[in-house]
Amino acid sequence: MANYDAPFEIHVHGDVPLRADVTYTQLQEALKPLWKYAGAKSLADAAESAYEEEPGIKFDATEHVLRMCWTVEGDQDFRQSLDEMAMSLNELSEQGAAIEVTFYDAEFDEEEEPPEAEARDDFVMLFVGPTPAAIMQVQRDLLVEDVVNLMERHFDAGELNGVVAEIDRLFSQRFDALVSSLEIGKPPRGSGGPGGGHGGGRRPRHLH
Numbered sequence: 001m002a003n004y005d006a007p008f009e010i011h012v013h014g015d016v017p018l019r020a021d022v023t024y025t026q027l028q029e030a031l032k033p034l035w036k037y038a039g040a041k042s043l044a045d046a047a048e049s050a051y052e053e054e055p056g057i058k059f060d061a062t063e064h065v066l067r068m069c070w071t072v073e074g075d076q077d078f079r080q081s082l083d084e085m086a087m088s089l090n091e092l093s094e095q096g097a098a099i100e101v102t103f104y105d106a107e108f109d110e111e112e113e114p115p116e117a118e119a120r121d122d123f124v125m126l127f128v129g130p131t132p133a134a135i136m137q138v139q140r141d142l143l144v145e146d147v148v149n150l151m152e153r154h155f156d157a158g159e160l161n162g163v164v165a166e167i168d169r170l171f172s173q174r175f176d177a178l179v180s181s182l183e184i185g186k187p188p189r190g191s192g193g194p195g196g197g198h199g200g201g202r203r204p205r206h207l208h
Contacts, residue, residue, distance in 0.1 A: 006073035007120070009050065009106050012082075014099035016066040016128060022092045027059055027066060030088035033081035038072050046072075064094065073106070082126060089128040096129030096138035132178055140171045 012034070018027070028035075028043040034057070040046035049056040050071040058067040066089075072078075082101060103122040125142075129135040144164055151160055 006075060007105065007107055008074055008076075008078075009071055009104040010074045010078050011071045011102045011104065012068050012099065013070075013101075014068055014097060014126075016068075016089055016093055016097040016099070017095040018064045018066055018092050019094045019130075020064050022064065024059055024061070026092060030092055031057065031066075031085060033084040033088075034070075034072075037074065037078060037081045068099065076103075078103075079124065082124065086126050086128050090130065093128050093130050093134075096127065096134035096136075098138050098142060099126040099128065100124075101126060133175060136171055136175055140167065143167055 024043075031043055035041075035043050035046035038046040043057065047057040047070075049069065050073065054069045054071060055067065056070050060067055086099070101124040103120070103124075105120040127135045127138055129138065144167055147163060147167065148157070148160055151163065
């Protein structure tokens, strides 16, 4: 299962609320892009992480939640597997959710590299949900959290109501534009929501 020549250690992290009627078989099919990429024959075969201290991929049947804290060796082509997984999870999800994916440069050694050298670490944030509105709600909540945390260093929380209102206005405009485009230019059925967003920058490994 391990690919020792892979240039990245890829960490997938997030909790996805699932519909109450979702079965393990359905979830295994939705996550097939991940376990196939890992060279496994089933979800159970790939559920353990490359690191023992990480829980791996778990289906909480009581809470109806998919929990992922899982690392696999791979390359940039793993992004295609992520996109396929996100589209499948959209149909099983009960609420919007964010999935963090961090690419750690497995060939980079800070102690041996020259000071000017930079790792090829990368970071991707995927958003899944049953509807575009559910996905946008998660995106909005994360943005508000990030902006408020940043600005509270300089302002009291009560002074930031206008900033939050402006973020809500921007997301309302985006949602209205999406609804308009679906009504005018696309079939009313079978229209999928956005699957993910991409960002850059280094991220510390997080074990939860």
